[in-house]
Amino acid sequence: MPRYALKVEYNGAPFAGWQRQAEQPSVQGAIESALAKLEPGEHTIAAAGRTDAGVHARGQVCHCDLAKDWSPFRLSEALNHHLKPLPVAIVDAAEVAEDWHARFSALERRYLFRLVSRRAPLTLEAGQVWQVKNALALEPMQAAAQHLIGLHDFTTFRSTICQAASPVKTLDGLEIACVETDWGTEFQFRLRARSFLHNQVRSFVGTLERVGSGAWEPEDVKQALDARDRAACGPVCPPQGLYLMGVGYPDDPFDT
Known part of the structure; x- marks a missing residue:
C-alpha cells in the first residue's frame, strides 16, 4: 500500500x-x-x-x-x-x-504563539491571537526566555495530565519579536524543539507575559523552572494564539 x-x-x-x-x-x-x-x-x-x-x-x-x-x-x-x-x-x-x-x-516541531496588546476588542483577529489589554515590555521577556532554552526538567511547565514519560526536554529555541501592526502591538513567540510536553508552550507564554507586564522579574522564571513544581508556573494562556508552523525531517518529503 x-x-x-x-x-x-x-x-x-x-x-x-x-x-x-x-x-x-x-x-x-x-x-x-x-x-x-x-x-x-x-x-x-x-x-x-x-x-x-x-x-x-x-x-x-x-x-x-x-x-x-x-x-x-x-x-x-x-x-x-x-x-x-x-x-x-x-x-x-x-x-x-x-x-x-x-x-x-520527525526531528523538530516549530510553534508560533501570537499575543496582541490592545485595549479595544479584536474583531478580525478574534480567535486567532491571545489579546491582553496591558502594555508589555519586550526586553524583560527576552531575558526571561533565555532561562528556558536548553536541556531542563520542565515539570513546572507541563500539564498535570501530560502523558510524556519524562519531563526532561531540550528547548532548542525561543525567540520573541514585537511587531507594530494595524490591529495592535503583536508579540510573536517562536519555539523549536524535537518534542514538547502537554501545555508546555502555553505555560511558557503565560509565564512570560507576567514578566512583560512587570508582575514577574526575569529571574523569577528561572526560580519557577528550578522549582520543578507545577504550582510555580504562571498562568496558562488560552489556545487560540498557538500555531503548529512546521515539522522538520531528515529529508523534507515536500521539498520537490
Missing part, C-alpha cells in the same frame, strides 16, 4: 483538537472522513503532533496508507474537495517510503 505524507493547515476554533474523539469534531476525524470518500472503508492517519482544542496549524504533518496509487496533486485536490466547508486544507502531499512516519521520523 503506498504511503502519503500530507501537510495540513487548519483553523482549530471549531474542533475539539487534532485527535479523533467520539461525538466531537476533530481535525483527524475530518481528514479520515474525506479519505473514506476517496477509498471506502476505515482510515487511520498518524500526525506529527496532537494539537489541543482551539490550536491552529500552518504546517501540521500526517501520513496515510491508501490502496491505489495517487499522484500527490490529485490526492490533495480530492481531499480538499471533500473537506469543504471545514477550515481544513491539504496544502501539500508527497509519496513517502512505507516505513516513513509523520511522528517518529
Whole structure:
C-alpha cells in the first residue's frame, strides 16, 4: 500500500483538537472522513503532533496508507474537495517510503504563539491571537526566555495530565519579536524543539507575559523552572494564539 505524507493547515476554533474523539469534531476525524470518500472503508492517519482544542496549524504533518496509487496533486485536490466547508486544507502531499512516519521520523516541531496588546476588542483577529489589554515590555521577556532554552526538567511547565514519560526536554529555541501592526502591538513567540510536553508552550507564554507586564522579574522564571513544581508556573494562556508552523525531517518529503 503506498504511503502519503500530507501537510495540513487548519483553523482549530471549531474542533475539539487534532485527535479523533467520539461525538466531537476533530481535525483527524475530518481528514479520515474525506479519505473514506476517496477509498471506502476505515482510515487511520498518524500526525506529527496532537494539537489541543482551539490550536491552529500552518504546517501540521500526517501520513496515510491508501490502496491505489495517487499522484500527490490529485490526492490533495480530492481531499480538499471533500473537506469543504471545514477550515481544513491539504496544502501539500508527497509519496513517502512505507516505513516513513509523520511522528517518529520527525526531528523538530516549530510553534508560533501570537499575543496582541490592545485595549479595544479584536474583531478580525478574534480567535486567532491571545489579546491582553496591558502594555508589555519586550526586553524583560527576552531575558526571561533565555532561562528556558536548553536541556531542563520542565515539570513546572507541563500539564498535570501530560502523558510524556519524562519531563526532561531540550528547548532548542525561543525567540520573541514585537511587531507594530494595524490591529495592535503583536508579540510573536517562536519555539523549536524535537518534542514538547502537554501545555508546555502555553505555560511558557503565560509565564512570560507576567514578566512583560512587570508582575514577574526575569529571574523569577528561572526560580519557577528550578522549582520543578507545577504550582510555580504562571498562568496558562488560552489556545487560540498557538500555531503548529512546521515539522522538520531528515529529508523534507515536500521539498520537490
